[in-house]
Amino acid sequence: MAGNARTFILMAAMTALLMGLGWMLGGQGGAIIALVFAGATNVWAWWNSDKAVLRQQNAIQVDSQSAPELVDMVAALAQRADLPMPAVYVLQTEQPNAFATGRNPENSAVAVTQGLLANMPRDELAGVIAHELAHIKNRDTLTMTVTATLAGAIAMMGNMLLFSGGRSDRGGGLGAVLAMVIAPLAAGLVQMAISRAREYEADRDGALISGQPLALANALARIAQLAGRTVNMPAERNPASAAMFIINPLHALRADRLFATHPPTEERIARLQAMARGR
Template structure:
C-alpha cells in the first residue's frame, strides 16, 4: 500500500470511529451528526490549524532583521526544495525541537525552539529545517492536523458515551465505558501510525533537500538524547500536537513502540544511513 493510500485509509478509519461513537450516543441521528461534525472539523482544520497550533505553542514570528541567519537558511533550503518561502517562527522553549504547519505550501510555517538553535551546528540545523520543509512539500502538515482534530473529537464523544450510558439495547453503561476507553485509544493509534509513516518519508526527502544525511542524523541523535529531560509545556498541555514535532516532545515514560507518535530514532538514523546521495 502506498503512503498516500495508507494515509487516506487511516483517515477513513478515524471518520468511521467518529461515526460509530455518534451511533452509540444517538443512534442514526447521532451518526449523521458525527459525520457532519467530522466535515466541519476538517474545514476548520484546513483554514485555522496553522494559526491555532502556533498560538498554542507560543511561537513568535521572526524575519531577516530579527533572525537573519535562520531566515536566510530557511530561504536557501526552500529554494532547493522548490517551495515558496514559509513563515519562520521561534518557540520560547529550551527543549530542542521543531515542527511545520500550514494547509499547503503557499500557507506554511516552520517553527524551531530556542533550545534547538542553541544545540545544533549549521549542518544539523539545516537537516532539521529540510525535514520540516519535506513535510510541507509532502502536504503532511494538513494530514496530521486533521488527524489530530478528529482524534480529539473521538475522545470527546467517547466521554459523552460514558455519561449517556450508550443507546438502550446496545450494552448500556458498559458500551459507554468501552467507548470511552477504546475509541480514543484506537484514534490515537491511527494518528501515531500516520506520523510513523510520514516521518521516514520526510527524513529521506529532507536529506535530499539538504544534500547530505549526516546533519539530520546527528541532529536526531542530539534532540532525542535530551528532549525527554526538558519539558515542552505547550506540547504537554496539548498532547495531540506531539505528532507534529520532529521528535516526540512529551516527557512520558518509555512505552512499547505501538504507542509512540514517532519511529524510534535508531530506526530513522539507520534508514538515513542507507540512502545514497
C-alpha cells in the first residue's frame, strides 16, 4: 500500500511540474496540453517503461540455453523469495552493475552486465541478484521505471522551454533559466527521493533472500570500486535511469554525481555487516 501511495505521489508531483512547464510554454493551453501529455506518459510508463529501459541499456534476453548458470541462479533465488520467475537480461557493458524492472512481479525482469558476470564470485553474484529480486518483491520496480520515464519527460519539456524561451508574458528569459536549472534539478530530486530508502530496504531483504549479507556487502564494495573505472555508455546517454542500478552507473567525472541517487556505499556495507553480526 505504501509503495502504491509513493508511486501516486511521484506521478502527481511530476505531472504538476510538467503542467507548470507547459504553462510557461503556452499559458493555459500549454498547461492543458502538458496535462494530456503527462497522462499519456503515465499510462505509457505504467505498461511500457520497463521495455524502454531495457532497450535503452541494449539489454539482451537470455535463457537456460544461452546462459544456463545465470538463469538457474535467478530461478533458485526467485523460488526462495516466493516470486514468479522473472525474465533475465544481460547488458553489453564491462561495468559491473545490475537492475530490476517491471510493473509487477508477474511482469518483471532482472538485468546484469557482462562486467558483473566477469568480476563477481558466485556468492556475491547471488547477493546482487537477490537484491534485485527484493526490488521486485517490494514492487519498487514500478516506482523506478515510472519515475525514470517521467524524469526524462521533464527533461524534454525543459529543453523545449529552453530553446523556445517561453511565452513573453510568462517570464521569457526567466523561463529559459528555469529550463536550465529547475527541470534537471527536479528530475534529480525525484531520483533521490525514492532511491535511498528503497536501496537500504532491498539490501536488507536481498540479504535475507540469499542468506549471505556479507557476500552482498562485498559485492557492493567491488562494484563501487570497479564501476568508477568503467564508463557505461547506455547509462551515460540515459542518466534518468541511473537510480535503477544497484550502484550509480554514471562516471565519477559527470556532473550527475552531484545528485546522490544512491545512499553512501559505505553506509550500506556497514548495515549489512551489522546484520551479519546480529544473525
